[in-house]
Amino acid sequence: MHIQTVWKIQRYPVMLLVAIAFLLLLSLLGLHRLNLDVDFSDYFSPEEPRFIAFNNMSDNFERHDQLWLLLESKQDWRDGELNHSLLAFVSQIDKQSDIISVQGYNQFVQGHAQLNKILPYKKHPRLDSVLSNDGHAILLQFQLDESKASQFKTRSLWLIDTLDNIKLQSQQFWKPLKVNSYLNGTHALNWQYAKVLRHDLTWFAPSLLLVIFVMAALFIRQKVWIAALCLNSLIALVLTLGVAAWLKLTLAAISAFVPVIIVTLALAYASHLYFGWRRAVNNGLSNELALKETVRVNQAPLFYSTITTIFGFCLLTFSPSPPIQSFGLLVAFAVLCNYLLSLTTLIYFAKFSVAKPQPIRLFTTVIGLAKYNVKRPNSVMLGIVLISIAATFSVSKLTLNDDPLSYFNEDNPFTVSSQKMRQYFAGINLQHYVVESVSGEQVDKTELSFIYKFARFLKAQTEVNKVQHLGDWIRSTGLGQRQFHRLLANNSASELHLRSELSASKSAALVTLYLKPMTAMELVAFETKVNHWLKQNASQVTVSPPLGSNLLFAHLSIDNANNMLSSFGVALIALAVLLSILKHSLLFGFMGLLLNFLPLLWVFALWQLNGGFISLGTAVVLGMMLGVIVDDTLHLMLKLPSERSEDSIALMWQGLSKVLPVISFTTLTIALGFSIGLLSDFAPIAQLSLLSCLVVLFAWGFDVLMLPVLYQRWVLRRSNA
Template sequence: MASQVSLIWKIQQRPITMFIAIAILTLLAISGFERLKLDIDFSDYFSPADKRYMAQKSMSEQFERHDQLWMMLETSEDWRQQSLQTQLIEFIGRLEANSDISSIQGYNQFIQGLAHTDKILSYKTHPRLASVLSANGQAILLRLQIEPPQAVAEQNALTQSQWLDNVLQKIDSDSQQYWQVNSVNIYLNGTHALNWQYAKVLRHDLSWFAPGLLGIIFIMAALFIRQKMWVVGLCLNNGLTLVLTLGLAAWCQLTLAAISAFVPVIIVTLGLAYAAHLYFGWQAQINAGKTAQQALSYTVKVNQAPLFYSSITTIFGFSLLTLSPSPPIQSFGLLVAFAVLCNYLLSLTSLVFFAKYAKAKHEPILNFDKVIQLGKFNAKRPLAVMLGIVLFSVLSLMSVAKLTLNDDPLSYFSSANPFTVSSQKMSQYFSGINLQHYVIAGLEPKQIDKAEVSFIYKFSRYLKLQPQVVDVQHIGDWIKAAGIGQTQFRQILAQNSVADLRLQSELSADKYSTLLTLYLQPMTAMELIQFEQKVNTWLAEHATSVDVSPPLGSNLQFAHLSIDNANNMLLSFAVALIALAILLSILKKSCLFGFMGLLLNFLPLLWVFAVWQLNGGFISLGTAVVLGMMLGIIVDDTLHLMLKLPDEQTMTTAMMWHSLQKVLPVISFTTLTIALGFSLGLVSAFTPIAQLSLLSCLVVIFAWGFDVLMLPVLFQRWLINKQTQKSLD
């Protein structure tokens, strides 16, 4: 470490070179901003190489299912009334005037005659009428297909997102204005509507996070860091770190999504918290009568090793998020890891440069003196403390064992969100939006025939008996509605194209495969997985004469993603925890230090998730990420504590309290800073960020409590008593 300290001061002797290098990197980062891949698309949470994602995409290409945008019109009257139908036709004409809308299908096809004219198959009752007209006639569905102009389609994702926002905003406002007189309610649903809400959530969060971060910096500066040059250096470092991190995202084409809005909060919060160790070490030396240069030399020398190792562990912790199967979470981890590296380098270069010009004047350092008194009070009751920790830890293990995966991407918005309301209305009047598909084909590539249709009827009967199934739609519905037999249907199918029969949504163009669609009740991720396994068991026994694809659906795909992500985050947490214990054991040359570090970082997470479960919490995308990232954050205070304490061989009670007197107040400040920064996520309109924020705040606070209340007890009980026993021997 002495060589690194020497390098820091050599760099300070060439400030112009240092700032030129920083300026070049900053300009390089800014030049790549136009390449930023800010995708506001639900499908971006899936890896393009994921087999389920590829199968889902293949199915969408094989069958013409334009389900991206549904409009539901609700009224207290009956849409089968002539007056309402006349108005609907006029409304359809206005929508068709919008150049962004390429086609409109649904209930309008029935009143305009499009669902009946030129049809080869005649029906007593159209098999899909109930899908677009509710049983009481008070709600209808329109399926709008929108296509971006060529100029927009060739642009980046951000431009396409802006186009989608403008189009849906216009469709919604024009529709609301047209139907206002008739008191008709308009609801938009489908993947386009879902992505629209993701974009709104992202803008909402960023509009709160930016001023919130500025407010926290102002509060910390006004109450604790009263040196202007230090504040200038901290703000510059955070600004540069953000710019460089965005540059990395741009040049590496990292996938950014709604959850990425929390990345700047983490970057600024950690930057402020980590650099605080340098400032408070400097101010303590000023108060002790040292000159500004002496104080700066001292704080760099004392804090360089803890900052180095804490940065390494934080980088390692966030880098483990790349084990997630979801690209946005992988990007999340990489960006924060890179930002921590930037902040470390800038703290020991540009921040030190500005600190050299700070005025040496006495300032009160923190107001956390009672923290030491609390620690001493607790240390007098070691048996009670250790017994309580063991008891609560055992109870926490029992509670955590009951945690379940209860994730649902359609519930990531508040109950008042337009997409949430529209989803509830879709379930009220129709079959809901929780869809699953099975692609069914013969064992050989040929037109579907009697064997496939017979199996479809059998499979459908089984599915309709399941309590989770609301409705089942398949090619057999058309055969029954037309009143023809399977032989006659085979002849008609052989003589006509799929387009002529208007069965593109359920028959592939080559007629080799057909689609069976399930409408399911709202289900959690685990319930979806269990239902899938149950159906797969039945298929393994009965689907011997046909080829049936795995179940395809966005909700089911997300359920698998949630489970894989949770398992990977748990693995990353275990790896990081073991690595921390090994690192502390090596640095302090004591396995006891390593074991204590393990306890100090494992138990806070255990207790927090136990409290989370007792309050009805569950494992979701946001909560699983906490496992992957929080160890890399709370370990920093542990390292500052451990590395600034005497070694096991020289530890005494007086030396322990002298060291803790210096470190615990600073750790209290960093805990307060991180808790305040992360609490900004509580205002997020995106549930994963709100959950991540809440659990992160709790983990940081619990970790601080363990450092203050548990660490002195462990040191005194295990290390100091051990030394005393050795001296007596």
């Protein structure tokens, strides 16, 4: 925004306030459109072919992994002593209006499972899926009536209410009998996502207010400025929520961190105007002249830092995940709002502040640290080179090890139940293959022969715990090929209780794998191995790609990491070009590249040394943090003379003495604000928070310790030569 435009707007404050009020009203009117439902599937793009195929599979076959209740007892459930209690519990649960049916081990106790034409001397093929080998754990499958969700404001609230009731009822019934109960499945996963979001929002708001209060009380101490900064942050936040509502952007648990970033950046960036005003007042200028001076001095750095921050967060739109795309768009919009508000409403309200000279409580000792460091340029540069080489070696060892089922704390109910599922059963890492006849007719000899052969191959793989398919049922019934063909022709898949293995059209069969816990890269490697086998052995049938939520997320994580890395490279080049243009020197561009690349390199090296890996949250750091840390570099470099003169060294320290203390304040503000994410029970937010704080602190260290050295050695010495 041009300086003359800033002061022209100040002449019409009523129009300014009316315009803001109108935008706020528009945003508030749209808040009812805000989708606050939290669902694991939201992380996938609706246009993703794998996601579409997965949903089609879910529509064509009966899902048996949506909500499980695992009951663990020291007694053996096969002894029969707990059977009467189990039937009483099922009868009690069945009375709940939210539950359509209860299936699982209770069907064997009630005798319903034996109606599936299983030979009396054969073990039912599905018994092992609901009764552990040692007999100490059983599974019950709940089918929920999702139409009840319409009675709640959001589906997430319905899920919390329903599963909390089931959990409470289970504990009250089974605790006297010393039976432990655990909920698992996709509904339980979304239940915990919703609870984590509620927890985070509960803690983030007061923590953010505390950070604002502490930084304001210690450093700003001007009531009008503090009120104006808070008001601007609130306006930017409301307008951003309005954009999310009207555009119906996809939000997820990671979106809970967006308000923290918005308010933190708003406070940090606008503080440059305050400290410029305070310095001008201390130099004897009146309030109005001091405001004009701070706008004049900071207008260019604020503009370019806003552009780079917006650019950095907009790079998140290249992520394949809609919530991360929304994350980037919302913060980018909020940064733009904050820039405009800082040069309009902030300046307007600042006119009413009391312009009395006061000492500026800032980090003036930083200047002494920078001067001390400049005296040892060779040691500094050698140390940076050696550490950077070691960091590069460390970063090269980073691996992609993302698992959406491990995003919660160890004591989280879903985490505990997942451990129990692995302890007693085949686990929760499911993967499916849909086998169809080439002609589209009823599954017959060719398809069954392939399924048997495919299952033998899969069972031989070390990654596979268990394989479940239609052939298990056929063997248990003792049916021959002709008998099965006739039975299938005369009965529907539902009548045969085979909807988990056979589509309604009976032209497709489902092969389900229970895999061991695997990282994203291991899942993709396993997929590649199976695809190679299928290419050689599946010529007579049609086999779908592997379908599973974990595999979907593995591909999402890999694609997201690759896109964020590419975006990071683009942003680095753009930064170098921008600085080269602004300072008319390629050296400034190269220095800016180093000052903003090395902090990320060092932080990720430390992350790897401490056992860290690339995940959804850590990859986002690559996409967004360059736009944040480059702002301080811009504020510093724009204050430095581009060429050597007689007093260039004095001018350098004069410029640095004005900016280094201020960027120390902004660094501390951003670090404290972003550290709020460490309170989250959601791993991506905690990882994003930790790495962002470290990157900001390391970037500050490079600006303080490395920039003066590089400037004197490269720019001033070269100009002198």
